């Protein structure tokens with residue numbers, strides 16, 4: 001099964017997998033100590049992009065680009081500019097409204113900011129995670145709070161939208177430290193915050209260390225309380241919540257993420273990158289050497305392709321929609337349901353509304369504030 005080249009694709013994801021260290025909580029496709037492969041990988045990646053563009057019946061008009069990783073701020077300047085030129089020659093970029101680059105503090109030289117701007121970057125997403133250097137070092141992320149503040153000074157007035165990522169529930173961060181960080185964060189020259197709950201993924205060192213009782217996680221209830229405190233603090237400082245984990249000053253909501261949430265097509269390039277053409281999902285192979293070789297020799301690089309059942313699509317719509325301030329359209333969930341299924345679903349909505357977990361209007365369902373931190377459970381209850 002191939003990506004539908006005629007799909008209405010307006011968004012691209014580009015994966016840069018190189019990292020200077022491996023954080024113990026990281027589930028992403030990322031490689032440490034492989035920098036010698038950067039140029040070879042770049043060339044393969046550019047070939048994948050050009051080959052894709054050549055197959056499309058018309059030049060695609062691209063609106064959003066997201067460069068994720070890995071650590072894309074380690075992409076050498078010369079090669080990053082080459083990538084930008086290849087995007088411009090392969091696609092129509094005149095409607096581009098957002099081009100994001102992920103950057104990690106401590107991996108950036110000041111001169112790079114001008115290069116990013118020249119490459120067309122409009123949005124930088126900075127991986128702050130925590131300002132507690134000791135906690136981060138224990139998680140094998142040797143990043144310092146001073147690196148964060150320096151990168152903010154360099155980008156704050158230069159890049160249209162600066163976003164920061166923080167992780168709530170990291171072991172070793174006290175409530176007081178978290179609150180101090182948030183109170184400092186709201187004074188930074190940023191327009192967007194993503195706040196993620198710590199997830200423990202199997203096959204990560206954090207998972208193994210937790211199994212060996214090397215550390216304890218904070219209590220769930222305490223983390224949820226802190227989450228609500230943070231939501232309120234962001235609101236007090238003009239960061240509107242438009243999704244469970246996403247907060248923005250007006251007009252700075254991430255356009256690219258909305259493509260994912262609305263289940264619109266996007267094409268991903270690079271090792272382990274995912275794509276969705278509106279019908280099918282694809283995932284590229286995750287082995288760096290095999291990826292480079294296969295692109296070069298025109299062998300298939302897609303490792304997984306799948307179509308979802310109607311029930312899976314419904315659950316996905318529900319989970320993605322419930323997370324958003326705009327809610328989920330009732331009609332989108334009822335689509336294709338038999339009469340008894342619709343009745344069961346609407347009864348579940350009614351029940352959860354009575355329990356104050358949901359709000360509804362004529363068209364949509366919304367999470368209530370008290371269920372923001374348990375949206376997965378709510379989605380499962382609605383469709384069981």
Ligand code: SF4
Pocket residue numbers: 018019021022023025026027028030069070071104141
């Ligand atoms: S910097 Fe990001 S991608 Fe790299 S190891 Fe850490 S969490 Fe993973």
